Amino acid sequence: MSQPPFKRILLKLSGEVLMGNQQFGIDPEFVAELAREVKAAKDTGLEICLVIGGGNIFRGMAGAAKGMDRAQADYMGMLATVMNALAMQNALEQQGVHTRVQSAIEMDQVCEPVIRRRAERHLEKGRVVIFAAGVGSPYFTTDSGAALRAAEMKCDALFKGTSVDGVYDSDPKTNPEAKRYDTVDYNTVLAEDLKVMDASAVALCRDNKIPIVVFSIREKGNLARVLKGEGVQTIVRGEG
Numbered sequence: 001m002s003q004p005p006f007k008r009i010l011l012k013l014s015g016e017v018l019m020g021n022q023q024f025g026i027d028p029e030f031v032a033e034l035a036r037e038v039k040a041a042k043d044t045g046l047e048i049c050l051v052i053g054g055g056n057i058f059r060g061m062a063g064a065a066k067g068m069d070r071a072q073a074d075y076m077g078m079l080a081t082v083m084n085a086l087a088m089q090n091a092l093e094q095q096g097v098h099t100r101v102q103s104a105i106e107m108d109q110v111c112e113p114v115i116r117r118r119a120e121r122h123l124e125k126g127r128v129v130i131f132a133a134g135v136g137s138p139y140f141t142t143d144s145g146a147a148l149r150a151a152e153m154k155c156d157a158l159f160k161g162t163s164v165d166g167v168y169d170s171d172p173k174t175n176p177e178a179k180r181y182d183t184v185d186y187n188t189v190l191a192e193d194l195k196v197m198d199a200s201a202v203a204l205c206r207d208n209k210i211p212i213v214v215f216s217i218r219e220k221g222n223l224a225r226v227l228k229g230e231g232v233q234t235i236v237r238g239e240g
């Protein structure tokens with residue numbers, strides 16, 4: 001299908017893709033690989049906002065399941081996203097891509113606070129802006145952070161690069177009959193609780209008419225393919 005040309009996108013990468021083939025943490029070689037994909041996309045003239053999760057290091061829900069206070073654990077998760085953002089900044093800058101990290105939790109020594117107008121200026125100057133710490137509040141995820149930044153930065157689409165190649169009608173890991181959608185509307189995702197992004201992120205994209213493109217970032221060159229509307233992906237958008 002033909003897609004409108006994008007001028008500005010938000011790319012959300014799950015923390016787990018930074019692990020490469022490890023079970024935990026950050027694999028610098030794989031982060032460099034991801035940075036090459038981002039650079040290639042940027043070299044086509046796109047303005048890129050990046051949001052990176054923290055699940056490769058810490059998830060609040062996992063901490064809470066082991067008896068931690070949920071909000072405390074969520075703050076740890078947000079700090080994990082800052083580590084990932086710094087790792088990605090390092091990899092991008094090593095490839096000559098200018099970047100700025102803006103964090104929803106202020107930490108002046110390592111990055112800027114989130115300031116929308118300043119982020120606009122960075123994009124105009126050709127910098128990639130990496131938004132860290134999600135929305136800055138517990139009980140949210142970086143998916144919601146990605147939807148929020150996509151809306152406030154007026155991105156044309158939210159690309160969610162993860163380890164699955166789209167949205168399925170049931171879990172493909174447990175159901176061999178699971179079918180992948182090429183396109184699916186926001187309300188079906190919400191009503192059927194399809195595993196794309198959390199509901200608040202999907203609703204925010206729906207209300208702001210931001211299409212969500214779900215694709216696997218694990219395959220080399222896939223970001224470039226999906227940006228051209230090629231390759232395996234699922235597009236979540238409004239009906240009609």
Ligand code: UDP
Nearest residue numbers: 015053054055060074077078134135141142
């Ligand atoms: N988190 C949060 N508020 C936010 C964003 C993230 O509390 O706005 C915490 C939450 O504990 C979450 C963790 O940070 O589990 C890591 O983010 P996420 O699970 O979204 O990472 P991903 O699954 O994309 O790797």
